[in-house]
Amino acid sequence: MRRKRKTEDSNMKNILFASSECVPFIKTGGLADVVGSLPKDFDKEKYDVRVVIPKYMCMKQEWKEKLEYITNFYMDIAGQSQYVGIFRLVHDGVTFYFIDNEYYFSGFAPYDGDPKWNIEKFAFFSKAVLSILPVIGFRPELIHCHDWQTGLIPVYLDNFRYLGEYYRGIKTVMTIHNLKFQGVWDTKAVQKITGLPDYYFAPDKMEAYKDANLLKGGIVYADKVTTVSRSYAEEIKTSFYGEGLEGLMNARANDLWGIVNGLDYNDWNPDTDYRLAKNFNISNFRRNKPANKMALQEELGLDQDSHVMLIGIVSRLTDQKGFDLIDYMMDEMCQDAVQIAVLGTGDPKYENMFRHFAWKYSGKVSANIFYSDDLSHRFYAGCDAFLMPSLFEPCGLSQLMSLRYGTLPIVRETGGLKDTVEPYNEFEKTGTGFSFTNYNAHEMLNTVRYAERIYYDKKRDWNKIVERAMSQDFSWQNSARQYEELYKSLIGE
Numbered sequence: 001m002r003r004k005r006k007t008e009d010s011n012m013k014n015i016l017f018a019s020s021e022c023v024p025f026i027k028t029g030g031l032a033d034v035v036g037s038l039p040k041d042f043d044k045e046k047y048d049v050r051v052v053i054p055k056y057m058c059m060k061q062e063w064k065e066k067l068e069y070i071t072n073f074y075m076d077i078a079g080q081s082q083y084v085g086i087f088r089l090v091h092d093g094v095t096f097y098f099i100d101n102e103y104y105f106s107g108f109a110p111y112d113g114d115p116k117w118n119i120e121k122f123a124f125f126s127k128a129v130l131s132i133l134p135v136i137g138f139r140p141e142l143i144h145c146h147d148w149q150t151g152l153i154p155v156y157l158d159n160f161r162y163l164g165e166y167y168r169g170i171k172t173v174m175t176i177h178n179l180k181f182q183g184v185w186d187t188k189a190v191q192k193i194t195g196l197p198d199y200y201f202a203p204d205k206m207e208a209y210k211d212a213n214l215l216k217g218g219i220v221y222a223d224k225v226t227t228v229s230r231s232y233a234e235e236i237k238t239s240f241y242g243e244g245l246e247g248l249m250n251a252r253a254n255d256l257w258g259i260v261n262g263l264d265y266n267d268w269n270p271d272t273d274y275r276l277a278k279n280f281n282i283s284n285f286r287r288n289k290p291a292n293k294m295a296l297q298e299e300l301g302l303d304q305d306s307h308v309m310l311i312g313i314v315s316r317l318t319d320q321k322g323f324d325l326i327d328y329m330m331d332e333m334c335q336d337a338v339q340i341a342v343l344g345t346g347d348p349k350y351e352n353m354f355r356h357f358a359w360k361y362s363g364k365v366s367a368n369i370f371y372s373d374d375l376s377h378r379f380y381a382g383c384d385a386f387l388m389p390s391l392f393e394p395c396g397l398s399q400l401m402s403l404r405y406g407t408l409p410i411v412r413e414t415g416g417l418k419d420t421v422e423p424y425n426e427f428e429k430t431g432t433g434f435s436f437t438n439y440n441a442h443e444m445l446n447t448v449r450y451a452e453r454i455y456y457d458k459k460r461d462w463n464k465i466v467e468r469a470m471s472q473d474f475s476w477q478n479s480a481r482q483y484e485e486l487y488k489s490l491i492g493e
């Protein structure tokens with residue numbers, strides 16, 4: 001008997017996002033922001049977009065308590081039969097599914113453990129995502145996969161076609177949020193974990209440089225590939241940014257879209273943000289924004305002075321973000337009339353570097369080596385400028401948050417930073433921030449000092465830049481329409 005197609009009685013398209021993190025449940029970086037906010041902005045008349053993530057034990061208790069248990073079954077992975085529990089929660093109008101398995105998801109953080117363990121963990125997740133579909137009563141026309149952790153989904157889907165009609169015709173999109181992370185391990189081991197036939201472990205499929213590469217599998221097997229800015233979509237076709245997969249990116253160039261990220265403009269709104277000392281908007285920031293700086297200075301133990309220029313950094317502390325340039329120039333920058341505040345965790349060498357400078361320039365530099373969502377909002381609101389001199393940046397959300405809160409980004413012209421921050425042009429009176437081209441510490445310092453000059457000597461111009469920054473629209477409005485176009489090209493209207 002022919003299965004009754006859903007589209008015969010409705011034009012609604014079912015889309016399933018699969019990701020390893022998602023706000024407000026679990027977050028280590030911008031991926032979570034994107035997966036947690038984008039689904040809300042699709043046309044609800046046309047798309048039913050749902051999200052599936054792992055049910056991590058390290059998720060906050062308040063969320064775990066809200067989840068509704070659906071069902072469970074057993075599935076083969078890594079030579080064992082493993083429990084797959086399914087939970088569900090409708091939050092902010094979006095349905096979220098959580099895949100439960102305490103053996104894999106009981107760590108203190110989503111990616112703790114060695115690389116092999118992470119590969120096994122997300123191989124389990126990827127196979128489980130496909131396996132739960134028949135039992136949750138939601139057959140997606142398209143699965144939208146995010147980053148290497150879900151790279152096996154398009155591969156398994158190819159393999160599952162042989163199981164019967166159910167899986168045939170489901171389309172996939174693979175979004176690359178960061179090409180640096182690919183999920184690479186020894187081929188034999190990955191073969192054993194995934195249980196996939198030899199066929200998939202060839203250089204034109206999952207194999208890369210003799211190892212198995214999960215992201216590569218996703219890129220090869222997905223119907224379309226996207227990344228999170230136009231510039232990064234171009235950059236990853238070159239050897240400097242291509243992380244060894246530039247050949248593949250070129251091969252798939254016709255199917256590769258660059259769609260810039262947006263922000264949840266309700267969560268990130270300086271006019272209503274309850275975490276701030278004083279709310280502000282584009283018409284009253286001159287009067288109200290300084291109160292946030294004073295409050296932040298007090299909170300961080302910096303000298304309280306509403307006139308001094310406060311430069312903020314909120315970031316994972318990794319090489320990607322340009323911290324070696326900052327390390328090189330920190331003493332120089334601290335000779336100027338500026339304060340520098342950091343909120344971040346990551347590579348111990350950078351954590352210790354900032355601790356050191358906070359000790360050396362006490363009252364002027366503040367190092368906050370921890371993760372705090374609430375404090376990050378106060379950073380974006382209270383600082384005057386935001387420093388992000390990344391070596392590479394697929395999109396970057398921090399500079400978008402800064403723009404929204406009238407904190408001017410100082411960035412290197414790469415990836416999404418180049419696409420979202422327009423450099424100040426003092427002759428044409430245009431621009432929303434400051435930027436430099438080369439990955440060079442002196443270029444960065446010159447640009448910071450240029451920003452200082454505008455801040456101190458041309459305050460009216462500075463405030464005009466703030467006005468332009470705050471009037472930019474980086475909500476999901478535009479980008480969600482582009483994703484809809486992309487889906488349309490695969491599954492029609």
Ligand code: ADP
Nearest residue numbers: 029030315316343344370371372376396397398
């Ligand atoms: P990436 O995803 O490469 O880390 P993005 O700029 O896209 O970079 O996103 C980073 C996100 O993580 C932003 O929402 C930023 O505010 C947040 N973030 C990074 N470090 C911290 C921290 N220590 N505390 C709170 N938020 C943080």
Ligand code: GLC
Nearest residue numbers: 030031177393394395396397
């Ligand atoms: C990655 C990138 C960052 C991007 C984020 C969300 O973590 O490093 O540039 O904004 O994903 O797409």
